[in-house]
Amino acid sequence: MSSPVFGFSPWRRRRSSSVLSQEPTQDLSQEDITTEPLSLTRSAQSIGNDGPSVAISVSPVAHREPMRSFIHGSVRDNLPPVDSVQSVRTVREDTAELATYFLSAKKVGESPAFLSRPRSLSTQTRQDRPLQELDVEAPDGSASKGPEPIEEVSEPPSPEPIDIGEPSEGPSMLATMLRRSPPEGGRILSLKQDQVHEENFLDSGESDGDDEEGDYPHRHRPSLKQRDPSDGPNEFAPLIPAVSRESGGYGTNTNGSGSPWDPDLESQKGTIPTPWKTQVVESVRQKRGQLSRIAQRVRDPKLWDRQNLWENLVVAPVVCLPAVVVGLLLNILDALSYGMILFPLGNEIFAKLGSAGISIFYVSTIIAQLTFSSGSIFRGGVGSELIEVVPFFHSMATTITNIVGTNNPDYADIVIATTITSYALSSMLTGAVFFLMGQFKFGYIVGFIPRHILIGCIGGVGWFLVATGFEVTARMDGSLEYDLDTLKRLVQADTVPLWIIPLILAIILFYCHSRIASKFFLPLYILTIPLVFYIFVLSLDSLSPEALRKTGWIFEGPAAGEPWWYFYTLYKFHKVDWGAIVQCVPAMFALTFFGILHVPINVPALALNTGEDHANLDHELKLHGFSNFFSGCMGSIQNYLVYANTLFFMRSGGNSRLAGYILAAATFGVMIIGPSLIGFIPVMMVGVLIFELGFELLLEAVWLPRKKLKFLEYLTVIAIVLIMGIHDFVVGIGVGILLAFISLIYQASRVPAVRATYSGEVVGSTVRRNPTQQHYLRQVGRQIKVMKLSGYLFFGTIVSVEDKIRHLIADDSFKSCPIKFLIIDLRLVTGIDYSAGEAFNTISRLLNGKEIELVLSGVDPECTLGRSLRAVGLGADGIEVKLLPELNSALEYCENELLKTLVANQEAEAVRTSRTAPTTNLDVPDQAGSLPVPRHSSLDMFASSPRRSHLHEAARISLDQMEIKRAPRWQSFKEPLRLMLQIFQDVSDKNEDFWFRAVPFFSRREYPSGTVLFRHGERAEGFYLIEKGILRAEYILPQGWFFESIVAGTTCGELPFFSETNRTADCLVERDCVVWLMDRENWARAQKADPEVAQELLRISLKLTSERLSVITSYTLTMAG
Helix, strand or coil, X not given: CCCCCCCCCCCCCCCCCCCCCCCCCCCCCHHHEECCCCCCCCCCHHHHCCCCXXXXXXXXXXXXXXXXCCCHHHHHCCCCCCCCHHHHHHHHHHHHHHXXXXXXXXXXXXXXXXXXXXXXXXXXXXXXCCHHHCCEEXXXXXXXXXXXXXXXXXXXXXXXXXXXXXXXXXXXXXXXXXXXXXXXXXXXXXXXXXXXXXXXXXXCCCCCHHHHHCCCCCCCCCECCCCCHHHCCCCCCCCCCCCCCCCCCCCXXXXXXXXXXXXXXXXXXXCCCCCHHHHHHHHHHHHHHHHHHHHHHHHCHHHCCHHHHHHHHHHHHXXXXXXXXXXHHHHHHHHHHHHCCCCCCCCCCCCXXXXXXXXXXXXXXXXXXXXXXXHCCCCCCCEEECCCHHHHHHHHHHHHHHHHCCCCCCHHHHHHHHHHXXXXXXXXXXXXXXXXXXXXXXXXXXXXXXXXXXXXXHHHHHHHHHHHHHHHHCCCCCCXXXXXXXXXXXXXXXCHHHHHHHHHHHHHHHHHHHHCCCCCHHHHHHHHHHHHHHHHHHHCCCCCHHHHHHCCCECCCCCCCCCHHHXXXXXXXXXXXXXXXXXXXXXXXXXXXXXXXXHHHHHHHHHHHHCCXXXXXXXXXXXXXXXXXXXXHCCCCCEEECHHHHHHHHHCCCCCHHHHHHHHHHHHHHHHHCHXXXXXXXXXXXXXXXXXXXXXXXXXXXXXXXXXXXHHHHHHHHHHXXXXXXXXXXXXXXXXXXXXXXXXXXXXXXXXXXXXXXXXXXXXXXXECCHHHHHHHHHHHHXXXXXXXXXXXXXXXXXXHHHHHHHHCCHHHHHHCCCCEEEEEEEEEEEECHHHHHHHHHHHHHHHHCCCEEEEECCCCCCHHHHHHHHCCCCCCCCCXXXXXXXXXXXXHHXXXXXXXXXHHXXXXXXXXXXXXXXXXXXXXXXXXXXXXXXXXXXXXXXXXXXXXHHHHHHHHHHHHHHHHCCHHXXXXXXXXXXXXXHCCCCCCCCHHHHHCCHHXXXXXXXXXXXXXXXXXXXXXXXXXXXXXXXXXXXXXXXXXXXXXXXCCCEECHHHHHHCCECCCEEEEEEEEEEEEEEHHHHHHHHHHCHHHHHHHHHHHHHHHHHHHHHHHHHHHHHHC
8 A cells, every 4th residue: 555645655565566466457547547657768778787786576476286296397397588687777776866866956745766666577577468558556656557668779880891802711810820921911911900990999989097187078988898799800809709599600601511610710620520431441451451561571581670579579478477477376366265156155056166156257357357458558457356246146146046946847957047147147237337337428427426335335245255254164055144053053063173264264364464565475375275284184194185075174176077168058048037037137236336336446546556647437437348248248247457456466567468468368278277176175275265355345344444434424334234244235235325315414414504694784785875875774784684505405404594594583583683684695505406495485485474575696597596496486475585696786685675764764754844844824734634744753653663663763863964964055055065065974074165175176077878987907097976877896806706886975986096006996887977077187286276175085085995995895705704
């Protein structure tokens, strides 16, 4: 409801013209519609210079939501585009007119236009209805028509390009001149003319510092223009031109066929892509030529180089032999440790497949060795079986055994065929995943997986190996079960020596291994075990290999004549149970997941340890993919580049591809003769290896990280180890991932989203306002609250934000410190989820209940964050929410709204004064029968709450102070005397007689919008008093960028001018300005003619600089906080 006294509607109740009315439109008579259009004919040029000051008011938009559910994406995808020009114009006009209002002479009965101006204009309203049909509430409460069409001002035409006489050979003049060295004279002359033309175009009308002292008071510097793409290349053009949407670039550059192509930079012509068929043919041709040359050298001994033959065929292999011996010994030990237990030997179905497991291990190792020796950046890389596959393989074998059952007479063949086929398929799956990750450069994704999950998995493998050690050494049937029957089996008299001896030997090895650093200690210790074992066997007649084999001291060998390729005969595809393989797919993916954790960790670590600076993770991933996929095709299992073995091999002298090839050949030789040796290997030898490795992994996963990990992370590791060891490996990984996410959510929710909270008393906008406004804002600044948020807002962090706001508006807090505006700065917020977006709706409703306006800063309505907020309906239900691109604009908006209260009080006081002024007639009651309003009664009607009481009390104080300091006769003074008295009233005690002496030293200047007054680094040539308009000072520093708006009734450029230093900012005219200028000549004249005035100006400049320094410092620290 509009006020009949002042002729404007209350700001809080005045709805934006953007709100779509959901009630039927009422027909208005012609008398009810004012014919005066809304003043919106401001120059559009000021908008182009506002830059970041883009605002949008989110208003309620009618839309129908689903009755039973809400689909987030459906609303997001149909958001209307946002036109923020009107909101920008409104905020900037308010700032300019508020500043001008306190400098101009007011007439009673004329309400300022900005009091009744709508706050925002919705995009949807602009699209759905013509601008002339918008009903806007007039100051008197009636409806008025919308604004008239704004006349479009055409831009100045682009300069015609100068013909340089001959066509250019490329987009770069520099490259053309270099190619034509020595240059042609005409070409250089033409280039110079072109540069002169560009300089004239960019600097036309620009005057130097001396122009300010001339006889042309209206001459101004040129405005900053956006460079037209058609202007051609110049010193301001980017090296890489922007590409337009339609033509694809500036100009019509085409290739020979007429299709557009990107501009050539410095004549660096791009190569035409060659078809892959041509590349293959060319590669084959090159290889054929190389082979023919090699064959020719082989056939002709005269071409042989004896020195090269000696070095390459004799010396190089001999040098590699120590490293090959070390690598071969490691492969043999790994085969006995991992390969032999590839199948669960405790199950009678797989009891005789130890030799087959060793052969499968060797095939995978040979394939990996050849692959990495041929293509890896690590020339001495050693490939081997991935040890962590063993627990998963046992899990898959158990699953298949349980699914097949024992009802089928051929169940053993079915189980074995299905199990070995699932092993090969899992290797192919792992290889495909590795290759795709490397091909699409997804190796970095592994960095998002928490490392403590990998640590837990390693601990689970260590638990499994210790349990497997008991299974192998105690010759148990089936897997180790945690029950009394298993305990009774382990403590039997004939079983205890089988596992207690290797366990004691493993503990001794584990202890000595941590004390002895020699790389030969482990192989020698392991090889000593069978040596001592057979010394006892051969020295005691009561011991025989056959008897020891039956009692479980020696492994049972394969059948007589079993070749190394025996495992290929196990592949019987017609007996494979494909349904059981499908049931093993989760385990295959878990195995793949565990495998991809190793490579992105091992490769960078190996590169760091070996000093390899050119390691390419994606290339290594593709090599792992090829190796694993080909291994699966060859009927073998997963492999990878082993970190520890590679270091041993390279430090032993195997840092060459030849050493890798020799190691692969030696491993192949051991594989051929290997099966016949299984029947002579002591079980305790393998048991010691398994126990020792299990202890190492448990130490690495459970004991060492206890002080490095956080408590929740360490609990996650323990949970993974226990679940993997006791229950199931796949379930353990799943639980670990789930616990990691829960831990992440908990840890992230503990990080406060509220970075800092400030009051308007501490921080304000960078707008340079006149003294009356500054005095008022200092008193009411506490009604502005600024809350800075940071990070990603989700359901775990938004709760603390909502709780803080609830506490802020609680009755006790609100009564002691009432607020009018809450600014939530989202500049440091990286994103929000749906729950956080809905929380902002709740916050807006809570604030609306307290009549607090919510302003969101640091939000572009068309960016991802802005669209997410709009998609959840923020601003609906009749609650207006302001979105502004930066904190400075938000503070400026809130200060403008508070200043309107000051204007309203001043208007009310003017009405009261006019109605109570002495007249020659009797006071007659008005139509309502009311008597003249007593002093301040018209203001007291606003004071219905502590917040409003505070606002109007501050307004009374500021107005009373202004009336005391400003004598009524000021209004009759001419400029710039009146302007000086108003600007200097708070910083100087001199009267009008004193300042009248300074009038001759100032000259009046007018500058249109876009004019550049001065630039950073220039010599200060003037001191300005702003009578009308807005200046914009932009500070571009190495630490960042900010700007301040300088409005009417303030000064500009005082410190560099009086201190005779260079300018520290770029200053341009944002709105048409009228200023009073003191230049160097007049300043020198003032120092000679009236030193007292000059001294007072110097003192005032220091005071003004101190005030501005305090404001800028406060704002800068707030932005950094």
